[in-house]
Amino acid sequence: MDKPRYIMIGGFLGAGKTTAIARFGQYLADGGKRVGLITNDQANGLVDTAMLRSRGFATEEIAGGCFCCRFSSLTNAAENLTASTKPDVFLAEPVGSCTDLVATVTYPLRRLYNDQYDLAPFSVLVDPVRARRVLGLDDGRQFSPKVTYIYRKQLQEAHAIVINKTDSMDAEAIDGLEAVLKSEFPASRIFRISARQGGIEFEKWMDWVLEETIGNTPAMDIDYDIYAEGEALLGWLNATVSLNSDRQFDPGALLQHLCSQIQSAVATNDGEIAHLKMTLSPHTGLGDVAIINVVRNDIVPELSQSIDEPVSGAELVINLRAELDPAILEQIVRDSLSGSSLQQSSQVADASIDHIESFRPGRPVPEHRDSI
Ligand SMILES: Nc1nc2c(ncn2[C@@H]2O[C@H](COP(=O)(O)OP(=O)(O)O)[C@@H](O)[C@H]2O)c(=O)[nH]1
Ligand SMILES: [Mg+2]
Incomplete structure (x- = not known):
């Protein structure tokens, strides 16, 4: 075979x-x-x-x-x-x-x-x-x-x-x-x-x-x-967030709002986004998810998958990789999820962070290295 x-x-x-x-x-x-x-x-x-x-x-x-x-x-x-x-x-x-x-x-x-x-x-x-x-x-x-x-x-x-x-x-x-x-x-x-x-x-x-x-x-x-x-100059952040609201909100508009907030804050701090990817999965629904991606500070956020119906509760997953101190990245993400930021978008939702980690990759130490 x-x-x-x-x-x-x-x-x-x-x-x-x-x-x-x-x-x-x-x-x-x-x-x-x-x-x-x-x-x-x-x-x-x-x-x-x-x-x-x-x-x-x-x-x-x-x-x-x-x-x-x-x-x-x-x-x-x-x-x-x-x-x-x-x-x-x-x-x-x-x-x-x-x-x-x-x-x-x-x-x-x-x-x-x-x-x-x-x-x-x-x-x-x-x-x-x-x-x-x-x-x-x-x-x-x-x-x-x-x-x-x-x-x-x-x-x-x-x-x-x-x-x-x-x-x-x-x-x-x-x-x-x-x-x-x-x-x-x-x-x-x-x-x-x-x-x-x-x-x-x-x-x-x-x-x-x-x-x-x-x-x-x-x-x-x-x-x-x-x-x-070079690797240590990159900050990595992963977070899982519960979004809940008394009113229904538009998942795509919320993702776009969060994306723009994070992009402009990274730029203000003199960083550069390499990849920001977020998914939003409604608590109720048939497994549909909304997905948004950006690969630079200066790119218009684009939903690669959307959900037509408004929702009142969802899980948000954030994967962010950028050239910026991970502690600053974490602050930026926390700020973007704060009540005042979410209210600005008129997409009223309450965000509670279930898990967040941010770090720099450690020194690469390969198990093997063959030069030929
Ligand atoms: N316009 C366009 N966008 C693409 C293409 N391939 C990937 N993308 C977008 O580039 C972004 C990053 O893609 P992804 O596959 O997650 O990249 P990875 O980090 O290298 O795995 C996403 O928004 C993709 O939709 C393509 O051929 N054309
Ligand atoms: Mg990938």
């Missing part, structure tokens, strides 16, 4: 990894393949994991550290999926602030588990607006140099750089980005896709990922001190 294909899809926070994995998984499932998904985060209780499971995918979550630092959890997760689902294809999403994944995950998997998994090359997705800013093509708010160091290292180690969200930018601007990526990272294949829309370009990338073998190129050099300092 053929070995299952093991595919890792990386890229910075907010690049579209989860969206791409959900679409990739759906194509495979529609073609009769069994799929196992592996998600990863520094904290647990991920919006992503809940969303992927709600779509019917067998999904294992590795929480509390990244794949490279928890290599054994990664192989355990794959074994659990094998026991439950026997996947033909694994799709794994590493933490968006991680890099050096070829040396710390792909090569060790190949060395230690070559008989069990057929390893695919490593794709790194980019958001074209963010990438144009990082590469100096456009002005606009940036991350600081050590965070940008991680971003560029992600591009440098990619076997394929995948420009995502091509539906959201004109072709000329994407051409300009592709030209710079080609000249700065000549060893990588470049694809242009829309994970949101799918289509022929998405299929070309999938075919390549499913067929291409990885070569024996030496892993890139990386300075773990700068990498660790």
Whole structure:
């Protein structure tokens, strides 16, 4: 029997990894393949994991550290999926602030588990607006140099750089980005896709990922001190909140209000949002959820899923990753949920925080590192 294909899809926070994995998984499932998904985060209780499971995918979550630092959890997760689902294809999403994944995950998997998994090359997705800013093509708010160091290292180690969200930018601007990526990272294949829309370009990338073998190129050099300092500049916050009101409120309008409040407060504190994702699940209802995402300070909040009916009680889950002190992030989120902020939106609801945690990722210490 053929070995299952093991595919890792990386890229910075907010690049579209989860969206791409959900679409990739759906194509495979529609073609009769069994799929196992592996998600990863520094904290647990991920919006992503809940969303992927709600779509019917067998999904294992590795929480509390990244794949490279928890290599054994990664192989355990794959074994659990094998026991439950026997996947033909694994799709794994590493933490968006991680890099050096070829040396710390792909090569060790190949060395230690070559008989069990057929390893695919490593794709790194980019958001074209963010990438144009990082590469100096456009002005606009940036991350600081050590965070940008991680971003560029992600591009440098990619076997394929995948420009995502091509539906959201004109072709000329994407051409300009592709030209710079080609000249700065000549060893990588470049694809242009829309994970949101799918289509022929998405299929070309999938075919390549499913067929291409990885070569024996030496892993890139990386300075773990700068990498660790870059990661430590990022603040992570997860919260679960109960919303209750005597009056009915509009879930979408409430999410939009909270999003704008958090965006402007992060900007006022000189921070930059990498990814803010919130879901709102009504206490009553048929399992519908409203979802909102933003991937920069200066992007208009957009509901990717909405609920038509007003509600009077709901659970709100917040996943926020930004370049800002986590204590300040926590204060910002608490302020946005205060009575005076909620009243401003005329969406009167009382918010009580059931759980909140905020922290900086610790220094990455990989279990394995193979330079080739
Ligand atoms: N316009 C557009 N938005 C996208 C596309 N792919 C993802 N997004 C949006 O980008 C945001 C982050 O996506 P997500 O998959 O959660 O990113 P991740 O952090 O890399 O897993 C969400 O608002 C997505 O709806 C795309 O192809 N086009
Ligand atoms: Mg994700």
